[in-house]
Amino acid sequence: MMSNEFETKASHKDKSHSKIAALLSVLFMGLGQIYNKQYWKGITWAIFELIVIIFFIKPIANGLHGLITLGETPQVRQRGRIIDQGDHSILLMAEGLMMVIVLVAVIGIYYLSVRDAYLVGKLREQGQKILSFKESVRNAWDNGYAYILITPTAISMLLLTVFPLTFTALIAFTNFSSPNYLPPRALVDWVGIEQFVRLFTMESWRGTFLGVFSWTIIWAVLSTLLVVFAGLFVAVVLSQKVVKYTKFWRNIYIIPWAVPGFVSILIFRNMYNGQFGVINEMLQSIGLNPVPWLSDPMWAKVAVLLTNLWLGFPFWMALFTAVLTTISKELYEAAEVDGATIVQQFRKITFPIVMVAAVPLMVFTFAFNFNQLTFIYLMTEGGPANANYNYAGHTDILLSWIFKMTLDNGQYAIASAVALVVFLIIAGFAYFNLRNTKALKGDV
Amino acid sequence: MFNPKVKRVLNSIIVYGILILLAIICLFPVYFIFIGSVNPGSSLHSSQIFPSPADWNWGHYRALFEKHDYVTWYKNTMFIAVSNMAISTVFGVLSGYAFSKFKFKGKKQGLMAIIILQMFPTIMGMIAIYTLLGSFGLLDTHLGYILVLAAGSVAFNTWIVKGFFDGIPNSLMEAARIDGASNTDIFLKVMLPLAMPIITFIAFNSFVAASMDFIMAEVILRSSSNWTLAQGLFTLVSGQANNNFTVFAAGAVLISLPLMALFFIFQRYIVEGMTAGAEKG
Numbered sequence: 001m002m003s004n005e006f007e008t009k010a011s012h013k014d015k016s017h018s019k020i021a022a023l024l025s026v027l028f029m030g031l032g033q034i035y036n037k038q039y040w041k042g043i044t045w046a047i048f049e050l051i052v053i054i055f056f057i058k059p060i061a062n063g064l065h066g067l068i069t070l071g072e073t074p075q076v077r078q079r080g081r082i083i084d085q086g087d088h089s090i091l092l093m094a095e096g097l098m099m100v101i102v103l104v105a106v107i108g109i110y111y112l113s114v115r116d117a118y119l120v121g122k123l124r125e126q127g128q129k130i131l132s133f134k135e136s137v138r139n140a141w142d143n144g145y146a147y148i149l150i151t152p153t154a155i156s157m158l159l160l161t162v163f164p165l166t167f168t169a170l171i172a173f174t175n176f177s178s179p180n181y182l183p184p185r186a187l188v189d190w191v192g193i194e195q196f197v198r199l200f201t202m203e204s205w206r207g208t209f210l211g212v213f214s215w216t217i218i219w220a221v222l223s224t225l226l227v228v229f230a231g232l233f234v235a236v237v238l239s240q241k242v243v244k245y246t247k248f249w250r251n252i253y254i255i256p257w258a259v260p261g262f263v264s265i266l267i268f269r270n271m272y273n274g275q276f277g278v279i280n281e282m283l284q285s286i287g288l289n290p291v292p293w294l295s296d297p298m299w300a301k302v303a304v305l306l307t308n309l310w311l312g313f314p315f316w317m318a319l320f321t322a323v324l325t326t327i328s329k330e331l332y333e334a335a336e337v338d339g340a341t342i343v344q345q346f347r348k349i350t351f352p353i354v355m356v357a358a359v360p361l362m363v364f365t366f367a368f369n370f371n372q373l374t375f376i377y378l379m380t381e382g383g384p385a386n387a388n389y390n391y392a393g394h395t396d397i398l399l400s401w402i403f404k405m406t407l408d409n410g411q412y413a414i415a416s417a418v419a420l421v422v423f424l425i426i427a428g429f430a431y432f433n434l435r436n437t438k439a440l441k442g443d444v
Numbered sequence: 445m446f447n448p449k450v451k452r453v454l455n456s457i458i459v460y461g462i463l464i465l466l467a468i469i470c471l472f473p474v475y476f477i478f479i480g481s482v483n484p485g486s487s488l489h490s491s492q493i494f495p496s497p498a499d500w501n502w503g504h505y506r507a508l509f510e511k512h513d514y515v516t517w518y519k520n521t522m523f524i525a526v527s528n529m530a531i532s533t534v535f536g537v538l539s540g541y542a543f544s545k546f547k548f549k550g551k552k553q554g555l556m557a558i559i560i561l562q563m564f565p566t567i568m569g570m571i572a573i574y575t576l577l578g579s580f581g582l583l584d585t586h587l588g589y590i591l592v593l594a595a596g597s598v599a600f601n602t603w604i605v606k607g608f609f610d611g612i613p614n615s616l617m618e619a620a621r622i623d624g625a626s627n628t629d630i631f632l633k634v635m636l637p638l639a640m641p642i643i644t645f646i647a648f649n650s651f652v653a654a655s656m657d658f659i660m661a662e663v664i665l666r667s668s669s670n671w672t673l674a675q676g677l678f679t680l681v682s683g684q685a686n687n688n689f690t691v692f693a694a695g696a697v698l699i700s701l702p703l704m705a706l707f708f709i710f711q712r713y714i715v716e717g718m719t720a721g722a723e724k725g
Binding site: 090091094142143145146147149150152153154156157159160161162163164165166167168171234237238240242243249251252253254255256257258259260261262263264266267268269270271278281310315318319322367371373374377378381399402403406407412415416419422423426427429430 | 452455456459460462463466467469470471473474476477480493534535536538539541542543546547548551554557558559560561563564565566567568569570571572573575576579591592594595596598599602627652655656657658659662663674677678681682689692696699700703704707708711715718
């Protein structure tokens, strides 16, 4: 009883523990904790700040400088020999961006240390017990369990997803491109929105962008709809009462899904071959003219869509077969008694039910196909060539165009500008998806 | 109108006609690749659709091993696929579990970031990845490639695993905690065994995705001794003349057989996982 009274008194006297501790921590990490008599904790924080000051201040300053200027000394050559290496703008940019991330992390940790000092100070004001160093380590382990679990994922995504995407966005605002602005031979500069202006106002770029963009949309919509309806069709046929050995048939139809994707795409590429392809051989043997599958723009698009249909329908068939088994037989029997035809039964009973299951997945598939560059590249490499397009062929989608501009033609800046436009489209999609996501409503 | 019996027969003729036609369409490319691999000729031009079994020529399989780096590509692919499977499954299970069963600051933002990031293909950041790997000396190495692949699939895996654990009642965890089990005990002894189906799914998925990737491999792995199967087989058939078609076919058969076997073994998990994951996303 006595001690309790005493502590209450004490706490009244030192009312501003929290503020003093927080201020001290702002001054130098760890001071606040030492003031709070958490010596070990304070020393740990202080050592952290010392490490940052000694080892990181200079790289951070250099990094920021490099990010802003993108290099100042161009490479000097005389008679073909390099005399001065000069600055490598893109490496400077990467280092600068890294240092921005480090800086943000340090500021975040700084904030945490100040907050910690403030909170512990608050506890002292209220006269509560302060955890010892050992206890707070154990506490951190318990509370931080979730953080420890997500750390590997967070780091790998930060480094190999967030960092590259940010980097791409930055490059869109430079002139990084072949042949004149390629480091280390030449410096790269910030040029603001010049690439976007080129993309949307220069005739050849705008034409390419609009052409490739509209084919991307057509491709994504048609490829999604085709596989969904083909899958539904097969599932409905399989569910007919006359069909025996359903499982046997289903296993056959699932084979296109089981064959490794790149293998089947390359097989089709050969089967469609205009001169020697087996498909044209068959057409000729039944007296039809050979079709210039991969060399004619229109037929190439048809070929791409048909191949995707072959590859994609089994998943939907499997999905719809599962959904169909959940529809009660009585519904159909009742409909039959009422004299409904098979078509009517399908339209009024089957279709509405399966679509409920299919729509979220269709959105997902659409987004996937929008980015389906592996497929396009392996199948046609974007070809046949289009003379009116800059670095793109008739079947190129936005992503394969970006890929070609980057890997084959060194048009990094404008490729990044296109990528940024794709970002916005996908972000719109992500938003649409999020609105419909159960997991983010309520119970998170 | 027809009488019911004729109608039923007609109905089954139509249905079976469709089924058989579909089966031919599904099986023909598979047959074509097999018959290509044992064709007497060597190019697409000279290959026959129905050579008699007596003329079957298994020499293309030998050519794979003797004239091309097939074994190297195969080993590379398997090493990459298994490593990617291990890394992205472990990371995905850990973070998916954390996002489902713990309350912590920044959880909502983290989930949001994961949903959005999983929609961006890794390839969009290829210039940065190229520069980044280059400055760490990881360009044209398997380690660099595996890290990029794993980072690309970890968001999807996290999301799927989270969805699965959301369906497991928290009371199970609380009961174990009352019995004095630690966080790690609960995770390893209670939760992981329950999650085996979904872990199988994402492991299979990560394995297959890595063994089939082409684009990222093309960016990172430049020298032919580091190539994956997708790259190697692509170079065998990408020319106009397709002179190596039959060798390509043999190579394709040898990679397709094991992957197809895996697919049929894990079929149940795959269909369930795909639909569950996508519905929640």
